[in-house]
Amino acid sequence: MKLNEIFPKESIVSKVGIDDVIFHEIGINNIDAIVKAKDSCMFELGGTIWDKHIQATPSENPMILGPHFQTANPYLFKEVSKVIGEDTIKDISYTYTEIKSSDVKYSKFSELLIAVLHQNILHISDIEFSHPLHEIPEKNRKYTFQSHKGLGLFGELISNCITFCKQEKLNKICLTAAAIDLVPLFEKHGFTVDDTPTGRHGMAYGGSIPMTKLLGS
Numbered sequence: 001m002k003l004n005e006i007f008p009k010e011s012i013v014s015k016v017g018i019d020d021v022i023f024h025e026i027g028i029n030n031i032d033a034i035v036k037a038k039d040s041c042m043f044e045l046g047g048t049i050w051d052k053h054i055q056a057t058p059s060e061n062p063m064i065l066g067p068h069f070q071t072a073n074p075y076l077f078k079e080v081s082k083v084i085g086e087d088t089i090k091d092i093s094y095t096y097t098e099i100k101s102s103d104v105k106y107s108k109f110s111e112l113l114i115a116v117l118h119q120n121i122l123h124i125s126d127i128e129f130s131h132p133l134h135e136i137p138e139k140n141r142k143y144t145f146q147s148h149k150g151l152g153l154f155g156e157l158i159s160n161c162i163t164f165c166k167q168e169k170l171n172k173i174c175l176t177a178a179a180i181d182l183v184p185l186f187e188k189h190g191f192t193v194d195d196t197p198t199g200r201h202g203m204a205y206g207g208s209i210p211m212t213k214l215l216g217s
């Protein structure tokens with residue numbers, strides 16, 4: 001299994017029942033295009049990588065990359081790699097949908113930005129599974145970032161992640177819950193909030209909450 005095969009493309013097509021779904025895939029060889037398309041996610045990913053390094057290396061000066069945090073540098077991961085002396089992103093894949101038919105307004109209805117990090121981590125940076133034809137009326141919306149009905153595919157995604165991790169000998173899956181109302185959903189799939197200053201700060205602030213699912217050996 002390759003990293004870009006984690007995204008359950010066939011199930012997405014069958015769930016939405018639309019034939020002309022196009023999947024755009026960008027990989028590590030074109031990482032500049034990923035940075036261009038997902039600059040804030042890439043900045044957050046750099047921040048997460050740095051945070052995990054700081055947790056594991058208490059002797060590190062946490063302030064040395066301050067200017068890159070202040071400018072929200074989407075290439076922060078490269079700066080972290082320079083400090084650590086190792087490539088921190090080993091592999092990365094960004095996939096998103098497009099529907100050619102002009103009567104479907106919500107064309108980019110599902111996406112996944114996922115990376116293999118040093119420290120044997122599979123990291124989900126951005127995930128959306130929305131049904132393009134089932135917008136939820138604003139007054140009925142329950143969750144911060146959910147504007148459309150979901151596809152019921154999160155479990156399949158995690159199962160694909162586990163298969164990939166076993167193959168690549170990775171021992172954890174990490175993600176950052178964008179809003180606190182996502183925490184119970186991710187907990188249902190075996191993730192727990194990181195017991196770190198960033199995890200506690202995220203819970204207090206109500207968003208950007210790092211969570212981890214440990215995988216048995």
Ligand SMILES: CC(C)(COP(=O)(O)OP(=O)(O)OC[C@H]1O[C@@H](n2cnc3c(N)ncnc32)[C@H](O)[C@@H]1OP(=O)(O)O)[C@@H](O)C(=O)NCCC(=O)NCCS
Pocket residue numbers: 126127128129130143144145146147149150151152153154155176177178179181182183184185
């Ligand atoms: C979060 C998301 C990827 C889950 O994917 P999914 O395929 O819909 O997942 P599932 O259907 O397996 O699970 C969703 C279930 O959890 C529930 N749920 C709980 N908290 C939720 C939340 N904050 N957002 C969405 N669903 C939530 C849903 O009601 C749903 O239950 P139901 O099937 O009984 O209605 C999808 O809802 C989505 O794209 N949301 C908008 C974007 C987003 O929030 N991304 C996460 C950024 S970290």
